[in-house]
Amino acid sequence: MTTLTKNEKLSQLFPEDLFLQATTLTDGEIDVLMELEAAMEKHLRPVITEHSEKGLFPFEAFGKVVADVKILSDDRLFEDKTAENYVHSQYYNTYLYYVMARFDVSMATFMAVHAGLGYYTFLFGGSDEQKAKWLPKFQSFELQTCFALTEPDHGSDxxxxxxxxxxxxxxxxxxxxxxxxxxxxxxxxxxxxxxxxxxxxxxxxxxxxxxxxxxxxxxxxxxxxxxxxxxxxxxxxxxxxxxxxxxxxxxxxxxxANILYATRAIIGVLAAGNSGGAYRAALSYTSQRVQFGKKLTN
Ligand SMILES: Cc1cc2nc3c(=O)[nH]c(=O)nc-3n(C[C@H](O)[C@H](O)[C@H](O)COP(=O)(O)OP(=O)(O)OC[C@H]3O[C@@H](n4cnc5c(N)ncnc54)[C@H](O)[C@@H]3O)c2cc1C
Incomplete structure (x- = not known):
């Protein structure tokens, strides 16, 4: 088995990263993201269109993804093993949501609520005892959380x-x-x-x-x-x-507001991931589609 270098892995994972932003990720973080992408293709790709059409969440397939890859709790995500492993690097967080949104923005939104808004509510708001009791279970997906702020009569206000x-x-x-x-x-x-x-x-x-x-x-x-x-x-x-x-x-x-502030950038990442997915799909399609005897792109 050949081992890829960091740059080779990155060019496979992020061919659209022309300015090489993703080099800030560690080797361990890149490996986890590559495994996540493969697991989503394997388990979610076959069922995702039908679920989207019917307005259902693919619980079974998503369960298989998080069983295959510990996307929030893998040891390779935490370089400092002595610290309480409650927060990932901001780079990993960014690319995690990017990779998920590039695959499907609904999946990334579900994650942004569970592992973003909901998780940070407990992280910032919880006592040490509550954090120790619940955060590892959110990371392993043993428990799912959300974020219940907005009301029928109150949104912006x-x-x-x-x-x-x-x-x-x-x-x-x-x-x-x-x-x-x-x-x-x-x-x-x-x-x-x-x-x-x-x-x-x-x-x-x-x-x-x-x-x-x-x-x-x-x-x-x-x-x-x-x-x-x-x-x-x-x-x-x-x-x-x-x-x-x-x-x-x-x-x-x-x-x-501190919770909203800490997680706000994720919304921008979802938009970037969505665009990245559209770009990759268009590139893949036009590089295979033949018209007038020629491929649309090289
Ligand atoms: C898909 C989705 C997922 C969501 N997930 C969650 C969640 O997990 N948890 C949660 O708590 N909430 C969630 N929300 C709610 C979201 O936070 C609110 O929809 C948002 O805060 C806007 O509130 P609103 O819908 O009541 O709109 P409003 O506040 O009624 O706004 C309606 C329009 O009026 C404009 N407006 C408002 N105030 C002013 C003003 N003073 N001057 C000028 N224009 C103004 C707004 O820009 C907007 O265009 C979700 C919403 C959506 C659509």
């Missing part, structure tokens, strides 16, 4: 408008309200719900668990884009959350 309420009752909280557009909410094991404390009026974050009494998640149907992403409308009626399941480091919209 969510900072001041957030209407979902939280009322303290001894060692627990009672949550009431609605959330809309929440990606992956229907399948999430843990839903971090942002609600306003009726006492001090501050926004806090409460971990609601799948199947809890008073929780209902309806799928938003008939989308024209990102059809595989399951966007949910969440109803919360007297949902009880223990104080120990409140994320203690979220105490106002400033803390929510």
């Amino acid at each position: 969510i900072a001041g408008g957030l209407a979902t309420s939280a009322k303290r009752d001894g060692d627990k909280w009672i949550i009431n309200g609605e959330k809309r557009w929440i990606g992956g909410a229907g399948s999430a094991d843990l839903i971090p719900v942002f609600a306003r404390d009726i006492e001090d009026k501050k926004i806090k974050c409460f971990v609601v668990k799948k199947g809890q009494a008073g929780l209902r998640v309806d799928k938003i149907e008939n989308k024209i884009g990102l059809r595989m992403v399951q966007n949910g409308h969440i109803y919360l009626e007297d949902v009880e959350v223990l104080e120990s399941d409140r994320l203690p480091h979220i105490n106002g919209f400033r803390d929510v």
Whole structure:
């Protein structure tokens, strides 16, 4: 078996990277991304068009991808083995979303909610104990999370408008309200719900668990884009959350804004990945398509 050099691997993985930006990735990160791309081709490619058409998420095939490749927890992603392995390098993060969006932007969006917005909510908001309990399980996909901020009546004005309420009752909280557009909410094991404390009026974050009494998640149907992403409308009626399941480091919209800030660049990466995918597909098609006896491109 021949071993490829770093540059050979990069030119296979990112032929469109004309300015050689991806050389900042480590060898280990490049290997994981190459394995991810191969696993997506193997497991997702055969089923993706049908799922997109039907507006379904390919849970079974995605499960096979993350069983084949530890895209968030592989040892090769963490050079400093002594640190708590909670965050990847920004380069890896960028190219992870790029590679996924180049393959399919719905898959990348699902990841951006689970491993971006949702993950960072726990990373920034959780106590050391909560982080140790949940973050490794999000990395291994044993548990899925999401990010429940936007409401039916509050989107752009969510900072001041957030209407979902939280009322303290001894060692627990009672949550009431609605959330809309929440990606992956229907399948999430843990839903971090942002609600306003009726006492001090501050926004806090409460971990609601799948199947809890008073929780209902309806799928938003008939989308024209990102059809595989399951966007949910969440109803919360007297949902009880223990104080120990409140994320203690979220105490106002400033803390929510930090999560949005830390993950905002991913949205740009999704757009770049989408363009990269369109470019590669066009190149591949025109280099095979013959018209008037000649290939359209060389
Ligand atoms: C596919 C998808 C996935 C999503 N995933 C999630 C998720 O996982 N979690 C989550 O919490 N939310 C999610 N959202 C919600 C998203 O954050 C909101 O849609 C977004 O914040 C905009 O809010 P809105 O839809 O209420 O639009 P609005 O705020 O009502 O805006 C409507 C229009 O008015 C404009 N506008 C708003 N305010 C002003 C102003 N003051 N001056 C001028 N123009 C203005 C806006 O630019 C926009 O064009 C998702 C949305 C979509 C579509």
